[in-house]
Amino acid sequence: METCCWDVIILGAGPAGLALAARLASRKVLLLERQWAPAAGMRIGESLPGAARVLLQRLGLLEEFLGGDHLERGASIAIWDSNAPVWRDSLRDPSGPGWVIDRRQFEQMLLNAATQRGAQIQYGCRDFQVSRGADDRWTLALDGDSTRHVAPVIVDASGRSASLARRLGLNHIRQDAQVCLHSFLMVPASDEDTTTRLVADEDGWWYSVRLANGRRVLAYHLDAKHPERIALQQPEALLNWARRYPLLADVLAQVQPAEIHCRPAGTALLDIVNLDKAGPGFLAIGDAAITFDPISSQGLFHSLASAESAATAINAGCWHNPHAAQSFKQELLAVASHYLAKLRLTYQGPERFAEAPFWADRTMPLCRLPEA
Known part of the structure; x- marks a missing residue:
């Protein structure tokens, strides 16, 4: 069997995986995507907050993004805590108003950046075997393929399925149906x-x-x-x-x-506390780590932010540097803790529906972080 060596193997070519691949321009990166081709057609998930500006700048894509077919986000009008509509001007956001994006154009921009910077993408990768060898490197073999792919770092960017993390034995909580x-x-x-x-x-x-x-x-x-x-x-x-x-x-x-x-559309959460139990050099980003409820409007931002955090950990040698791996894990835990607390408060808002099943279920903690 032929062996191909990489610096990083990423499972999943969605926004998180593509952003990480684009951020690792100086490294040899393999992206494995289960779909047979890049996604086509329209897709929901069009909100990008103004705080993403700095992440796009670090990716070297801000100018291209600002020239795309995206709309500056306007005000929001919500009938939520009461039956009276509440107007919130987006200009009050300290990071700027953010955007309503063309999702496919956005993902194509990330795909172009990843491939132009040297990442290799292989589609149709539905079944695989993964293991960690005595040389402390990850080995991944695709079913029906005679090539073994080897790397010190492997990243789960497979979306809310967290397919790689679950295969490596990590618990994945999906309580919100x-x-x-x-x-x-x-x-x-x-x-x-x-x-x-x-x-x-x-x-x-x-x-x-x-x-x-x-x-x-x-x-x-x-x-x-x-x-x-x-x-x-x-x-x-x-x-x-x-x-x-x-x-x-x-x-x-x-x-x-x-x-x-x-x-x-519900919250899902990986067992982040035990992330290191999967093995040194394993990271999870985007929805594979934390799947945000759409009410937060933070899912796409989290894809970019967690990719940035993973790039920092990889560049610091997370597969042999415990401090870099721990810093990545602690950052994910802080994000998850803040998100879950804010989500609960959001769903407690419409008190007039407090007894209705949809709202009553969501005023209880949807996911509990395991204790460290």
């Missing part, structure tokens, strides 16, 4: 609304925002076992349900129904 039903609606040319509109109801929460490509996202987050979930996956049903709320009806009056997509 929330799903997101969403649609990309064509909007009339007269729709110049730039606000993000949020509405809490008894069974979940909605949001809608206009994109730069002439579409409007409409999304409803509810329990996977909600009795109306299947019915709401009919385009007309979801749109009509949303129009019951004046804040949403105001921007949905002239749109036509469109295909409904459904995806998991």
Whole structure:
């Protein structure tokens, strides 16, 4: 069997994996992606806060990003803590207003940067075997491939499945069975609304925002076992349900129904405290480490931030430098702790729905961090 040596092997070519590969331009990097080709079509997850500016700058991509088809994020209008709409101006954010991004264009920018800086990407990598040898290097062999890939560092960037971490024996907590039903609606040319509109109801929460490509996202987050979930996956049903709320009806009056997509949307958390038990040189980033609830609008930012943290750890020799590995782990733990505390407070906001199952379940801790 042929052996190919790398500095870093990354499983997953989503935003986190691509950002890390782009950040490691001076190293020999292999990206392994389970999909057969780069993702195409529209995808939800369009919010990027202003704090990402410094991360894009470190990636050397800020100028290219600012020249892309992204919109500066406008104000938010939320019916959340009470039935009265609350306006929050995005300019009050000390890091700047942030952006409503073209998600596919954003990921293509990261893909181009990773490959132009020397990363090798292999698609269709669905089944593999992984082990750690006596020489303290990781060995990964793809099923049906005669090549062994060897590296001192291996990174799980496989998304909310955390497939590599789970294979290495780490616990992965997925207690929140929330799903997101969403649609990309064509909007009339007269729709110049730039606000993000949020509405809490008894069974979940909605949001809608206009994109730069002439579409409007409409999304409803509810329990996977909600009795109306299947019915709401009919385009007309979801749109009509949303129009019951004046804040949403105001921007949905002239749109036509469109295909409904459904995806998991709840919090998931890796056992970060025991990250080092997987073995020296193992890191997890993006959704593989912490999957953020969409209400936080932090998922994409976390992908970039955790990739930056991983690059710092790798450049400090985390596979043989315990301090670098510990610093990475402590940073992830701090992020997770802050996020979980803030998430609970957010879901405690709509007190008028406190007895409803969706809200009652989420005022309890969704994930408990294991004690160190």
